[in-house]
Amino acid sequence: MQSSEKIKDSTPKGDSFNEDRDEIIQALHEIIDEEYGDSVIGKMIAPYFSRKGKKLRPLVSIYTYRLIAGDDAPLRKLFPILASIEIAHNASLIVDDIFDKDELRRGDLSFFVKHGTFAALSIAYNLSAFVFDLATRTKNAEVVRTVGKAASQLSSALFLSKDLQSNQMISEEFVMEILKRKTSSLFLSAARSGALMATDDLEVVNEMTQLGEDFGTAYQLRDDFLAIEGTFDDLGKKPDSDITNRFQSLITVEAFKHANPEDKDILQRFYLKNEEIDPELIRDILIRSGGTRRTKERCLEYKTQCLTVIDKYPDSETKTKFIKLLDLISFD
Numbered sequence: 001m002q003s004s005e006k007i008k009d010s011t012p013k014g015d016s017f018n019e020d021r022d023e024i025i026q027a028l029h030e031i032i033d034e035e036y037g038d039s040v041i042g043k044m045i046a047p048y049f050s051r052k053g054k055k056l057r058p059l060v061s062i063y064t065y066r067l068i069a070g071d072d073a074p075l076r077k078l079f080p081i082l083a084s085i086e087i088a089h090n091a092s093l094i095v096d097d098i099f100d101k102d103e104l105r106r107g108d109l110s111f112f113v114k115h116g117t118f119a120a121l122s123i124a125y126n127l128s129a130f131v132f133d134l135a136t137r138t139k140n141a142e143v144v145r146t147v148g149k150a151a152s153q154l155s156s157a158l159f160l161s162k163d164l165q166s167n168q169m170i171s172e173e174f175v176m177e178i179l180k181r182k183t184s185s186l187f188l189s190a191a192r193s194g195a196l197m198a199t200d201d202l203e204v205v206n207e208m209t210q211l212g213e214d215f216g217t218a219y220q221l222r223d224d225f226l227a228i229e230g231t232f233d234d235l236g237k238k239p240d241s242d243i244t245n246r247f248q249s250l251i252t253v254e255a256f257k258h259a260n261p262e263d264k265d266i267l268q269r270f271y272l273k274n275e276e277i278d279p280e281l282i283r284d285i286l287i288r289s290g291g292t293r294r295t296k297e298r299c300l301e302y303k304t305q306c307l308t309v310i311d312k313y314p315d316s317e318t319k320t321k322f323i324k325l326l327d328l329i330s331f332d
Contacts (some may be wrong), residue, residue: 016324017059024058027079028086035130044115045123048090057089057190058082059325060215064194064208066318067310073198077138081193084134084147089186091127092154094120099158102241128155143193150189157181167272169256170248179220179250180213187216211309218302218329221295224249225331228283228292243279243286246271250298255291263289296331303329 015021028049036042061081066073075082096102097110098117104110112120128151135147160178191212195205227242228251242249248271256267263285269275270282286292303326310322 016321017055020059020062020321021055023062023075024055024082024086027058027082031079031083031134035133041123041126044119045127048111049086054328055086056219056325056328057085057186060187060212061085061190061194063318063322063325064191064212065198067313067316067322068195068198068204068208071317078194078197080134080137081143081190081197084131085186085190085193087127087134088131088147088151088154091124091131092158092182092186094124094127095158099161100241100245100247138193138197140196143196146189146192146196150185153181153185157185167274169268169272170253172250172253175248175250175253176217179217183220183223184213184216187219188212191215207309211306214302214305215326215329218299218306221250221299221302222329222331224251225292225296225299228286240279240283243282246274249295251286251291251295253291254294255286255289258291258294259285259289299329 032042032046032049036045058081061078062075065075065078093105094111097105098112098120102110103113111123115123131147131151132144135144138144157178161182188209189212192205192209195208199205224242227249241247252267252271256264259267266277266281267285270277306326307323310319310326313319
């Protein structure tokens with residue numbers, strides 16, 4: 001059986017993005033089968049790309065592209081971008097799970113748990129390199145540059161992220177820099193690449209580039225919030241891993257700023273001195289100090305900035321879908 005035969009859309013029926021996700025799955029189906037066929041690697045990665053997922057990043061590419069070019073603009077020429085963005089994202093998740101020691105991903109065993117750390121690192125490296133091949137298929141030098149920059153930022157984020165577990169207080173500026181490299185960069189690349197395929201108007205391209213970055217920032221801040229106040233169903237993995245791994249984030253930055261003296265002392269002992277303290281107590285402090293609330297507010301500010309850009313465009317099916325996509329960044 002060819003590996004592509006295993007790549008199926010497993011998203012729920014009735015989802016307003018299903019038709020567009022079908023296009024993304026089709027792009028992955030064709031490109032992964034062409035590159036890997038029935039090889040050992042093909043068999044290993046096919047199930048990883050078939051399982052349920054939001055496909056947010058390639059959806060941002062589609063909606064950016066069609067918001068500018070029109071609802072009926074053909075997506076075939078966007079296939080290399082859609083595949084490259086989703087492949088880059090999943091390659092980064094394979095490495096992230098090793099780094100974070102997360103044994104579950106989307107409710108299933110992580111790649112490194114199934115296949116071993118050596119295989120996971122090797123496959124992630126291979127997929128990351130393949131992304132550049134896909135970018136060149138657009139025959140657009142600026143798209144290749146955009147994809148390359150995102151890949152560079154993603155790889156540097158992994159190295160810099162180690163300091164989020166260091167025994168020192170992390171600044172807001174450093175946290176936001178890591179966030180933009182690790183998450184926002186790929187959303188930025190998705191939006192900018194879609195815009196570049198739709199127009200030569202640099203002003204429009206730059207505006208969509210900023211929209212992509214703001215979308216990614218909002219999405220990551222929501223994830224950070226859910227890592228403290230969310231559930232397994234929200235994340236597809238245990239929601240307490242950020243606390244047990246002592247990862248600092250914007251939430252912890254805000255908590256250190258606004259916690260009462262007693263709670264601040266507990267946070268310092270836990271994050272800066274590695275003392276064993278009940279994770280539930282740390283969670284309570286992060287919440288009651290206002291850390292999660294302020295992070296939620298920042299998230300919604302970035303979301304509003306995205307909506308302001310989209311609102312400039314005339315009403316269309318794509319505009320409606322783009323707004324619904326942003327509505328996924330919510331706290332209901």
